[in-house]
Amino acid sequence: MKVLIIDDSSIMRMMIRNLLKQVDLPDTVEAGDGLEGLAALGRERVDLIMLDMHMPKMDGLEFLQHLQGTPWRDIPVIVVSSDSDTDRMWKAQSLGACAYVTKPFRIEGLREALSVAAPTAG
Amino acid sequence: MSTTSPLVFLVAEQGQDWPARFLDAASGSYTVTRVPLSEVHTCGHTHNGARGVVVCHDASLSPDLGDSLRHVRACVHYADLPVIAVAPSPSASMRARMMAAGASDVYDADSTEPEQVLRAVDNRCDIEPVMAELHDSLLMPFVEAATHTIEEMAGSSVSLHSVYQKRGYRIFGDYSVMVNLSADSEGTLVLSFPSETGSAIAARILEPLGADLTEELLQSTLGEIGNIVTGSAKGRLANTNYRFAMSTPTVVSGHNHEVRYQPGLPCLVASFTGELGDFALQLCMALPGIAHGGES
Numbered sequence: 001m002k003v004l005i006i007d008d009s010s011i012m013r014m015m016i017r018n019l020l021k022q023v024d025l026p027d028t029v030e031a032g033d034g035l036e037g038l039a040a041l042g043r044e045r046v047d048l049i050m051l052d053m054h055m056p057k058m059d060g061l062e063f064l065q066h067l068q069g070t071p072w073r074d075i076p077v078i079v080v081s082s083d084s085d086t087d088r089m090w091k092a093q094s095l096g097a098c099a100y101v102t103k104p105f106r107i108e109g110l111r112e113a114l115s116v117a118a119p120t121a122g
Numbered sequence: 123m124s125t126t127s128p129l130v131f132l133v134a135e136q137g138q139d140w141p142a143r144f145l146d147a148a149s150g151s152y153t154v155t156r157v158p159l160s161e162v163h164t165c166g167h168t169h170n171g172a173r174g175v176v177v178c179h180d181a182s183l184s185p186d187l188g189d190s191l192r193h194v195r196a197c198v199h200y201a202d203l204p205v206i207a208v209a210p211s212p213s214a215s216m217r218a219r220m221m222a223a224g225a226s227d228v229y230d231a232d233s234t235e236p237e238q239v240l241r242a243v244d245n246r247c248d249i250e251p252v253m254a255e256l257h258d259s260l261l262m263p264f265v266e267a268a269t270h271t272i273e274e275m276a277g278s279s280v281s282l283h284s285v286y287q288k289r290g291y292r293i294f295g296d297y298s299v300m301v302n303l304s305a306d307s308e309g310t311l312v313l314s315f316p317s318e319t320g321s322a323i324a325a326r327i328l329e330p331l332g333a334d335l336t337e338e339l340l341q342s343t344l345g346e347i348g349n350i351v352t353g354s355a356k357g358r359l360a361n362t363n364y365r366f367a368m369s370t371p372t373v374v375s376g377h378n379h380e381v382r383y384q385p386g387l388p389c390l391v392a393s394f395t396g397e398l399g400d401f402a403l404q405l406c407m408a409l410p411g412i413a414h415g416g417e418s
Binding site: 008009010011012014015018054055056081082083084085086087102103104106 | 271274275327328330331333338339342343345346349350351352353354356357358360365368369370
């Protein structure tokens with residue numbers, strides 16, 4: 001299973017990559033914003049997306065809106081955000097996100113999100 | 123009615139003439155606590171509650187007053203306290219070095235009376251208690267968010283040292299993470315770290331990732347901390363009058379840089395202490411229903 005990590009923070013991409021390794025998901029590809037994420041989807045076969053909300057150029061909600069009109073709309077998306085505002089969570093869910101993890105999070109939070117978004121993973 | 127003499131710290135070695143005259147001038151009107159320059163780095167939190175600090179320079183004892191002033195700034199937890207440097211015949215370059223290191227002003231010991239310096243401390247003091255209506259409802263959610271974020275990410279305990287309110291712009295620290303806040307409440311959140319604290323926190327977070335601490339990773343880590351603190355506070359304030367949208371963080375580095383807020387707005391400050399060092403959170407917001415006297 002290949003996971004696309006979309007986050008503008010290099011440290012957060014490292015942390016997510018490290019946690020994914022711990023749940024036996026070492027195959028990752030990374031993007032620094034929504035536009036780079038869409039470009040990565042055009043290049044790579046991806047099975048799961050970990051998506052940040054606050055990013056320059058194209059943020060998480062804009063990415064979800066764009067994703068709906070693409071062939072990749074059925075790829076499960078886990079939103080990973082510092083923003084714990086419930087309105088934003090609902091909006092992400094209404095645009096197709098399967099699960100929402102609030103930063104900072106530990107491996108238990110990732111496992112819980114994976115159990116919803118990709119039950120066969122981890 | 124009982125009165126308390128304002129507290130002033132005097133940082134000076136024994137045997138100097140000017141500090142002795144300063145103590146005489148302050149006697150009866152001020153409570154002065156004297157600390158030797160050579161021991162200022164051990165002062166810890168003892169400056170808490172002071173109205174200002176007067177640092178007397180003696181070139182024969184401490185050739186690098188800039189370093190001493192940095193220690194003083196750390197000891198006062200980067201509060202915008204007036205720190206007045208007094209040195210014999212300071213040259214223009216020496217004045218510039220002292221100001222860059224955190225001095226509020228530099229006076230010539232050969233031509234300045236102690237009373238003049240005491241007036242400067244009084245005039246420059248910019249610290250007030252946080253308005254009661256803002257303490258619990260606005261500042262504490264940010265304090266809880268900052269404490270939780272550092273503890274979760276770095277696995278290190280953090281405790282609140284002090285809170286106060288100021289109007290000054292100057293921020294004392296080596297790295298500042300700024301996040302713009304908008305919507306019902308407009309403002310800026312700034313997290314300020316001395317380089318030692320920033321590096322220690324980033325190194326702790328990077329350790330399990332097997333990554334070496336580089337300047338880029340340090341700034342990325344501090345930026346993400348600012349992002350998470352703001353997001354966490356946003357959730358805590360979602361159902362209040364203080365709800366806001368947040369920008370992506372910007373990290374500014376450089377010793378004692380200046381960050382300009384919207385003029386006239388009160389700036390709420392919380393300073394923290396912990397095993398990895400001290401840091402401060404500064405929140406400047408235009409607040410619905412709260413009057414503020416400055417221009418907008």
